[in-house]
Amino acid sequence: MKINGKRHYLWRAVDHEGEVLESFVTKTHDKKAALKFLKNAMHKHGRSVVFVTDLLRCYGAALKEIGAVYRQETGRWLNTGAENAHLPFRRRERARLRVRRMRSLQKFAAVHASVYNHFNQERHLYSRENFKLKRRCSGLVASALFRVSSR
Template sequence: RSHSNWQWHLDEVFVKINGETHYLWRAVDHEGEVLESYVTKRRDRKAALKFLRKSMKRYGRPEIIVTDKLRSYGAAMKVIGNAERQETGRWLNNRAENSHLPFRRRERAMLRFRQMRCLQKFAAVHSSVHNHFNQECHLYSRDNFKLNRSAALSERRQLCSG
């Protein structure tokens, strides 16, 4: 799918790996698709800058970036030159916050993570599977939704079998 660069929502989540706190940074577009996920040990300007550069290199610059009020985002935006495109505010970043819920559910089922690499792989696979099946069914007619869903299921079966 082609990704829109209209609006991104950025957020980070605390994740424990072997009792040590790490941070999972995520970029979600305005439709709820997870664009990028990245794991770091710190939650500072350097980590935010690396995450932003990685995301923008892959998807281009968005028109609006919605974040929470973490100061690392503002500092990283100044370095990149995107400070005027950043929006912060109460409840503005709910799209990113809600994208963490299925991730947390799966994390609980897996009984936590043992390695940083394992978490990074899991986050990448989880977001691609979620994006694949998040078809925005309220925007399509029922027939088109069924066609898209059956195509996604058949593609998943091919990937899992081979």
Template structure:
């Protein structure tokens, strides 16, 4: 990638990963992927952010965790299209700060990804993401969620 002098290459944004120099999208901050307590339920990696990818992830997550009461997303149009097709459009909420919990849920994943110097294949990214979320949830209990008693 050619970079102008004095500038650094673009770092991956939230929900993105670099594999062999190409940007892939992580569906880590989607619908039932993070529950109401901030626990990561599901990671899903894909090359595109289109309706087909969203439908694939939603069906997989709904099979495992059931139908969610509320679905919080950002304003990407493919989310709305997928929600209409599934029949959950009335449960979708979009807002400026509503998805902060999901945006922050993959920060530990990002730190570990940087330490590993990125991933080479989508398959290895998917395997690492699924194992990382379950191990992280087991050992990291957030203080504001648990009671002192």
């Protein structure tokens, strides 16, 4: 993402169900930033059995320093969950709804992740009737939340 014309990097930890666990914004995309992100994510969510990453070398270097390089999996289409989690940010960037400060991007990423995790219905897993019921319930929750917050 670009903030005031300078490149910043969004790191995201996504579990096997597609739920966003952690999001982190850094100015660099190197071993130090990867190590900080991994340590932070592991501290909050525990050690993972498998780390699925793309082929960027900083991931391997950071996992090697932690001692979990044997848990890293890289391969075609394995990283799809994390890539799909980036789509709202890419859409926002393309629409020129730029972020002015790194702190506001971090806040947006955290809020977006929690809202997405709550309202994502995973409709491919349910029958149509159950999906409609769950969607209606989450809509009622959202309307109640927005009514309370607007007062």
